[in-house]
Amino acid sequence: MAVHIFIILYEGSAWGCAERLYDTYCIRLLLEQKYVFKIFCYIFNCETQKKERKYSMARTKGKLKKLRVIPLGGLGEIGKNLTVLEYSDNILIVDCGLGFPNDDMLGVDLVVNDITYLISNAEKIQGLVLTHGHEDHIGGIPYLLKKMNVPIYGTRLTLGILENKLAEHELGFQPELNCVCAGDTVKLGLFEVEFIHVNHSIADACALAIRTPLGVIVHTGDFKIDTTPVEGEMTDLTRFGQLGKEGVLLLMCESTNAERPGYTPSEHKIAESLVRIFDLYKDKRIVIATFSSNVHRIQHIISNSVKFGRKVAVTGRSMINIVSAAVELGYMNIPEGVLIDVSEIKKYPPEKLTVISTGSQGEPMSALYRMAFNMHDKIELGTDDLVIISASAIPGNEKLVGNIINELYKKGVRVLNDSVAEVHVSGHACQEELKIIHALTKPQYFMPIHGEARHLYHHKELAEYMGMEPNRIFISEVGKILEIGTDGAKFNGTVPSGIVLVDGTGVGDVGNVVLRDRRHLSEDGIIIVVATIDTQASDIVSGPEIVSRGFVYAKESEPLIEQIRMISREALYHCLDKGVRDWAQLKYKMKEDLSKFIYSQTKRKPMILPIIMDI
Ligand SMILES: [Zn+2]
Numbered sequence: 001m002a003v004h005i006f007i008i009l010y011e012g013s014a015w016g017c018a019e020r021l022y023d024t025y026c027i028r029l030l031l032e033q034k035y036v037f038k039i040f041c042y043i044f045n046c047e048t049q050k051k052e053r054k055y056s057m058a059r060t061k062g063k064l065k066k067l068r069v070i071p072l073g074g075l076g077e078i079g080k081n082l083t084v085l086e087y088s089d090n091i092l093i094v095d096c097g098l099g100f101p102n103d104d105m106l107g108v109d110l111v112v113n114d115i116t117y118l119i120s121n122a123e124k125i126q127g128l129v130l131t132h133g134h135e136d137h138i139g140g141i142p143y144l145l146k147k148m149n150v151p152i153y154g155t156r157l158t159l160g161i162l163e164n165k166l167a168e169h170e171l172g173f174q175p176e177l178n179c180v181c182a183g184d185t186v187k188l189g190l191f192e193v194e195f196i197h198v199n200h201s202i203a204d205a206c207a208l209a210i211r212t213p214l215g216v217i218v219h220t221g222d223f224k225i226d227t228t229p230v231e232g233e234m235t236d237l238t239r240f241g242q243l244g245k246e247g248v249l250l251l252m253c254e255s256t257n258a259e260r261p262g263y264t265p266s267e268h269k270i271a272e273s274l275v276r277i278f279d280l281y282k283d284k285r286i287v288i289a290t291f292s293s294n295v296h297r298i299q300h301i302i303s304n305s306v307k308f309g310r311k312v313a314v315t316g317r318s319m320i321n322i323v324s325a326a327v328e329l330g331y332m333n334i335p336e337g338v339l340i341d342v343s344e345i346k347k348y349p350p351e352k353l354t355v356i357s358t359g360s361q362g363e364p365m366s367a368l369y370r371m372a373f374n375m376h377d378k379i380e381l382g383t384d385d386l387v388i389i390s391a392s393a394i395p396g397n398e399k400l401v402g403n404i405i406n407e408l409y410k411k412g413v414r415v416l417n418d419s420v421a422e423v424h425v426s427g428h429a430c431q432e433e434l435k436i437i438h439a440l441t442k443p444q445y446f447m448p449i450h451g452e453a454r455h456l457y458h459h460k461e462l463a464e465y466m467g468m469e470p471n472r473i474f475i476s477e478v479g480k481i482l483e484i485g486t487d488g489a490k491f492n493g494t495v496p497s498g499i500v501l502v503d504g505t506g507v508g509d510v511g512n513v514v515l516r517d518r519r520h521l522s523e524d525g526i527i528i529v530v531a532t533i534d535t536q537a538s539d540i541v542s543g544p545e546i547v548s549r550g551f552v553y554a555k556e557s558e559p560l561i562e563q564i565r566m567i568s569r570e571a572l573y574h575c576l577d578k579g580v581r582d583w584a585q586l587k588y589k590m591k592e593d594l595s596k597f598i599y600s601q602t603k604r605k606p607m608i609l610p611i612i613m614d615i
């Protein structure tokens, strides 16, 4: 049976109306049940001039039936979370984070996702929904907004942090930020997104239930299940359970702690432990470094300080930013007169002070780093101090954190970190918590997200252990398309994806060649040969002069430098005598002769940069 639907509109009623009609459930259902092949729209205008237009939504039934799930970041890696959901002509983006460069990306400040796919489908994008305000979920937004203006939806704190970040970028327009609360639902094209309260190491975090024409997708964002959070409610497990009862098509669940058995301890544990520490070290100044976004923990540190009669100073740019945003938005409550400026700390005895600082990841030039290496202009650390590092080192940062701890011990500072005291808990769910979410949502399909390959595979194992059939579990990759239809789910093709390096203010102007050069320079240094030649007379007019950096200490290596000069000279004359005038050839010959010689003498391969000028 084939049905044709005719929609008759009069001029003045916008095409949007037709679209809304089309959205109505019954038409969609008919389309999906293969009853409708075409929808025709007719428009009459007042002059009775009949216009017939085939509305673009008329399409074959097959094309409408697939839901596409495309991760553009956050899989096979920690950070840069970005998921694209696509159905018909509608795209929904979930989170847009950034990553931090690896050791081999010299001088690169940030890494963002390649969003070519979004740029080429910009007109389909209905909105960007945010799970929470961590950098790996919102940090890439300024770079996305520079390419396109999309409406953004997030909770109050998430948007507050985002606004601070956007203020540092010149966009040239006011982005559309829509504030939502946990429990709210927003309709974005064919998608309906419900925000669900979860516990995490930042306040106002949400999971998402995304209604699509094919069924509900549950996207957990980052979460844990904390039955005794220091502030607010426990993760809304009831809602997950209700969704499970209604039927969940796809569960996309974070995998950060999928290797860890048991439960992640409650933030309450840390609160208790901090009280003990404050009590035990009454005679010391306490300096605490933690993640600036962990608003609840910072609030607890401040409340503790008030209880123990201490003033609080905040140091480090991101800490000051977030504390002021959180106070402004009412997420923190600090009694009058408790907060003092770092420049005032000399007025108070050490035991009456708490300093809250950035640098818990050992970041060079962060406030804690500067304190440890005597570079902080206001705070000097010594035997009167206790430093608490209330964080665990993110993989890759262990060495940086270790350096700071060693430096502090050398100064006689007492240090407490997560390997010697209970000063940090993770914000991510461990295996038992993940199992609870699987058991409640009972999804038809499952895609582990947010994690390196090993986390994703452990999460897959966990789902199988709980009885899920392996062919319903999809370990995806960045750029890979998972297609879900009424007849099943399968991987089907890829979209352009990858990373873009942000170096200072330049986005994407650092590529592999630049990185290779930087690596080369950092390892073996550079030799610059400058010579002026007269091509007419086939003679060298001045030079060659040799300048070297990072290669050998020039003063102690006069003979070597002199030899390099002689070889450059010979190479030049060799070419000029043979009538070679081509710059590229001159440079090539010089480079070749020099690198052979330098390698034979030093076993090193500095970058050689000949600069030849003609008079
Ligand atoms: Zn997070």
Ligand SMILES: [Zn+2]
Pocket (backbone or CB within 6 Å): 081, 134, 136, 137, 222, 450
């Ligand atoms: Zn995250």
